[in-house]
Amino acid sequence: MDYDVLVIGSGISGMESAIKLGDMGYRVLMVEKEASIGGKMILLSKVFPTLDCASCISTPKMAAAIHHPKVTTMTYSEVETIRRVDGRFQAEIVKHPRFVDEAACTGCQQCETACTVSVPDQFNSDMVARHAAYIPFPQAVPKKAVLERAGTSPCTATCPAGVKAHGYVSLVRSGEYEKAFELVLQSTPLVGTLGRACFAPCESECSRGSLEGAVPIRRIKRFIADRHYQSKHSPGVILKAPKGQRIAIVGSGPAGITAAWHLARKGYPVTIFEAEAIAGGAPALTIPSYRLPSAVVAQDIDNLRQIGVDIRTGVRIDNVQTLSEQGFAAVLMAIGTTASVRLRVPGEDLEHVQSALAFLQAVKTGKRPSLLQMDVVVVGGGNVAIDSARSALRLGANSVRLVSLETRLDMPAFSWEIDEAVREGVELSNGWGIQSISEDGVELVRCTATLDAEGRFNPQYDPAVTQHVGGDRVIVAAGMKPDSESWQSEVMVKPNGRIMVDADTLKTSIPYVFATGDAVTGPSTIAEAAGAGVKAAAQIDEWLRKAPSRLSGEAKPPKVQRDAVLARQTHYAERLPVKADKALVFKPRDFAEIEPGLTEQEARYSSGRCLDCGVCSECQECIAACPADAIHLDRTDEHLATMVDSVILATGFKLFPADLKPQYGYGRYKNVITGMQMDRLLAPTRPYHTVLRPGDGKVPENIAYIMCTGSRDKTVGNPLCSKICCMYSNKQNQLIMGALPLADVSVYDIDMRTTGKGYEEFYLQTAEMGTNFVKGRVAEIVEKDDGNLIVRYEDIEHEGQIQESEHDLVVLAVGVQPNHDVERFFGPNLLGLDDYDYVNETDETMSPGKTNIPGVYVAGTAAGAKDIPESILHAGAAVAQAVAYIEGRRLHI
């Protein structure tokens, strides 16, 4: 849509401009970057010199602007560029998502109350916490919630299973362990399994890893699983209304189980067919108990039974047609990779040679072979080989030698698993292939390369270099593939046994048969297989309903970058990670779990190390709390362009950052605050219940004001007077004497500038009320042990003597600075600025508000320091200029 005028900024100047233009019949678009209009004025306590309530003046303006029939307001939006097109202006605007449906939100704040992430409240000058879900302030217009999301947290973004890792960490931080468990359940029922056996890519991405070490996200998940299973036996999830279409899933590994979980929760009757006697796939059958006890997997599997999934073990399905005949509307093949890849070397079929999968399954299911005093050779360099080697040690082997083609650095197994295996006594022979297997060991041949020039697996050997390694038992972990031979007559299968599917829909060559997980991709991790299960469930749901599935995955903001996260703080206190303390011993002889769980104290402490990278943790508490179902995390930025005839810049000012005067100690001393912070302490919507000093909550009794902090000060590059500091300090002095009748107030100033109507009288009244005005420039402030502050100043009225006085609270009357945001709208150097970087008024005397760009005007403090009445007056001037420009142009057209 086209507008007559674009007003950028919705402080008092912006609102005044928009309302005036709207009253004259012009169509106005007002764009505000914050989630509420109102600018700085709405945050003030009262206004000088009348001491009228700032909110009482601002809120009618805010209401008038937002409800004006000619004014369209976009909050939480930013103008990106403005360029001239055919004599008009084209503005590119980005509307950031609130993640809240504004029409549905009632402003009840229940989302904010439920939110688990605390951040500084910028609307209270960072003096108190707000939550990531928040309503900006009580008088916000519109009074709608917003979720602060800087992006998707790296831990969550990287999880192959789609687990909201940041979410459950933040819930644990809040002590909501059961809710944390339920949040993981939203992605997969394998909470305990992943808590122990996941390779935790989330931790590799953790921003805290750049400091003292990553948050132990996986072990926190184990903590919530262990805690849940100690006391509860039901997952406690809500199922959708039953649907009629039955679904068969072949295979009960992580992919099949996770798919079954999601489909059953959507109301589908699901039957899992498992060929083995125990459900669970690799976690239940082959991952050794020292890493993943069987009972943990069984508890996870029981989650499915609790929601009605029919798991039939010991039932091998070799013919999909039989399932169709039984009335299943869809079939998912999640058969995993249960067949072993053969070495194809002489001696492979000897009696003392066994595949790793068969060996590990025997061990895990209680049929443990005795390897007492035997020398064992394990062939392979992956995680299965490592599991086999470490299991062999536990079965009493005299020695275990692991032979792999790769160098140690190139072994596919996780490096920490290799390190642990070595610490337990596994010996490595890297860079060797198997030439043959004999009764007394293996013949090795030097492997010179494992990959060819194209990066494909194609090992090369030097037959001149061989070695004999003795061994009583050989365990081969040369790879895994799907056991899909019996399916080949029905669905298309690749030569390597993997089932062929459409990459998007996961459909096989039979329309109602889907396949997913390792059976399609080859061996993967538990989390990756679980993620494949989620995708399969979504595709089956879509196919059966003939409509998009919400399981398909929500649109997510991009992953937040680690540098951006770390830049939010100036410094970090050291918070060392909890040590893993795995119980590693040389030649272990039992299958006891080697990794201890976190205690509650350790879990809370560890979750407290989380940096809240994405700000919102996606813990879903706001969604659960919202009575209007107004929260939607799948929103993204909206980009739009609009044409306007004229532009009014009402972008306001910035406050001087007080830490740039280090001699005053702001940021270092607890009881040194800024004038804006004092205004918040005095406002009805203040951060505390009364005026307190931030160091210890004491009611201050002796307050000092340091004038001209960051203004009239060439040392900080701002020689200008900020015009408002004298009067807002006087205003605050009067309000303090009302709020704290016993408090003494001293003002250290060069001189008092009272240039407006009634200002001088207001100043005199302040003095009469008891404020002690001291003519003196403050050189330094020093903090005492009790938090009081020694103000050292040059006493101008007493021949410049250096004096000291003690106060329990110091307020720095900070000045104003230009807002540089305005410079980027028009491109480099197009908008004229004055010598102090405010927007330049080319003819300030005769045409106030006029800039160097015809049709572009400036209103209020974007052009220089002004008080509120001056800002309103200036906005009127800018409006008049804009209208004259528009009408003049129309006359010429």
Place this chain on the structure above:
Amino acid sequence: MMPGRRDVREVIREEPLRRREIQTMLADGAKTIREISAQLGYPSEEILFWIMGMRKYGYVAEVPEVTEDGYYRYRNADREAF
């Protein structure tokens, strides 16, 4: 940056972590910021951030009377921290 020796963002981020600890201590009776600080061993300015955050979201409330040395005391409110 706000007053305080640790970064404000870091202190505030820890508030959910401290709620139960503070509420457990206040179960014995209302206390000032300084008293809570002395008992829990955290700096008083950090306690103030946590108490004011907890007050905002209904976990604690102030006792109306100020002590002789100029401090308010805080007590547990209706909402219970985990």
